[in-house]
Amino acid sequence: xxxxxxxxxxxxxxxxxxxxxxxxxxxxxxxxxxxxxxxxxxxxxxxxxxxxxxxxxxxxxxxxxxxxxxxxxxxxxxxxxxxxxxxxxxxxxxxxxxxxxxxxxxxxxxxxxxxxxxxxxxxxxxxxxxxxxxxxxxxxxxxxxxxxxxxxxxxxxxxxxxxxxxxxxxxxxxxxxxxxxxxxxxxxxxxxxxxxxxxxxxxxxxxxxxxxxxxxxxxxxxxxxxxxxxxxxxxxxxxxxxxxxxxxxxxxxxxxxxxxxxxxxxxxxxxxxxxxxxxxxxxxxxxxxxxxxxxxxxxxxxxxxxxxxxxxxxxxxxxxxxxxxxxxxxxxxxxxxxxxxxxxxxxxxxxxxxxxxxxxxxxxxxxxxxxxxxxxxxxxxxxxxxxxxx
Amino acid sequence: xxxxxxxxxxxxxxxxxxxxxxxxxxxxxxxxxxxxxxxxxxxxxxxxxxxxxxxxxxxxxxx
Numbered sequence: 001x002x003x004x005x006x007x008x009x010x011x012x013x014x015x016x017x018x019x020x021x022x023x024x025x026x027x028x029x030x031x032x033x034x035x036x037x038x039x040x041x042x043x044x045x046x047x048x049x050x051x052x053x054x055x056x057x058x059x060x061x062x063x064x065x066x067x068x069x070x071x072x073x074x075x076x077x078x079x080x081x082x083x084x085x086x087x088x089x090x091x092x093x094x095x096x097x098x099x100x101x102x103x104x105x106x107x108x109x110x111x112x113x114x115x116x117x118x119x120x121x122x123x124x125x126x127x128x129x130x131x132x133x134x135x136x137x138x139x140x141x142x143x144x145x146x147x148x149x150x151x152x153x154x155x156x157x158x159x160x161x162x163x164x165x166x167x168x169x170x171x172x173x174x175x176x177x178x179x180x181x182x183x184x185x186x187x188x189x190x191x192x193x194x195x196x197x198x199x200x201x202x203x204x205x206x207x208x209x210x211x212x213x214x215x216x217x218x219x220x221x222x223x224x225x226x227x228x229x230x231x232x233x234x235x236x237x238x239x240x241x242x243x244x245x246x247x248x249x250x251x252x253x254x255x256x257x258x259x260x261x262x263x264x265x266x267x268x269x270x271x272x273x274x275x276x277x278x279x280x281x282x283x284x285x286x287x288x289x290x291x292x293x294x295x296x297x298x299x300x301x302x303x304x305x306x307x308x309x310x311x312x313x314x315x316x317x318x319x320x321x322x323x324x325x326x327x328x329x330x331x332x333x334x335x336x337x338x339x340x341x342x343x344x345x346x347x348x349x350x351x352x353x354x355x356x357x358x359x360x361x362x363x364x365x366x367x368x369x370x371x372x373x374x375x376x377x378x379x380x381x382x383x384x385x386x387x388x389x390x
Numbered sequence: 391x392x393x394x395x396x397x398x399x400x401x402x403x404x405x406x407x408x409x410x411x412x413x414x415x416x417x418x419x420x421x422x423x424x425x426x427x428x429x430x431x432x433x434x435x436x437x438x439x440x441x442x443x444x445x446x447x448x449x450x451x452x453x
Contacts, residue, residue: 202429306444313447362440369437 055327094148231356244315253308264374402449
């Protein structure tokens, strides 16, 4: 790493400075966008509700997925509410495929009428209603209206597609530049090569083992960069929260779960159903296995479950903390509050940049660890028995 | 949200804090003894801390 730094020429130093400056301005700008949205909302409906519930609602709204990509909104002089952003396609399955633009909802303010059916956007979910848009509730205040199957291209889906395309372009162009330059990294390759090598040499090799690690490398690299990029997108002023969405982390964890179990060796499954091996006669095993085998099987589910909860909770918590700290500005309402809230939010934002990398690392690391469990070979067990015998 | 739930979540978070603190402290001692094993110790520390952290988040989401 030090060697690498010393060889950087002065023009590249300037570039590095420019890049770090850009990163800082993104961090600062995202706070401005947070604050701006908050302010507008305050101006609009600040009469009925008190400020604290409003900030809570705002943060909650920010954490959720939405059917349109709105950057910010403001209220005009004449009271008209203006949104800046673009609508996204809504795809519903409700006795046939219904495709329309989310601009029909006008950000939840109006009903969308498609083929004689009326749809209402209520708390970011689409319900079928009558022409007046009435929503019926049960005792616990849950809507009882019909909810059509929603396959819409929402904000999160857009960001996933964008990240996927970005990774496809970035890494395939990197691969091309490597073949062109006889394996010498250029440009972005200098940044990404150490990371890729780190994942191979410090995550995959020691955890999975020399023999089988190559098979898992594509998945580990993909999941690392996918999570890292999405986490970093969450720090931009676009106001997206993809990895803080439990459905997406669940999908990622299910991939790890499937790969672990479908590539598992015979010894891995023996370990699940016969954890004590030949160390006990069969009549000794029965009382133990009544407890042991269910625990081992539960462990199969708990491992990916902890993966998904960790990533989701970390990213969600980060966004809540930043949102709350910016909310302080509107609670204090004095010259003292703004710098305090700004400073705190900025510091947390810097920590979040670290957390973004750390969570991607932990997810990859633990996935590799689980793949390592699934790749255990029998010699390994013999080694253990020999140790016990000593 | 009921008060016992909140108190319970608080207790869990105290436990998680103590646990992660111990891991961090022990890792520091280990690095001081064997600075050349820094990388390995750090990796093991992060894994253990991440596993405990999961429990903390589970408690927070129970609130």
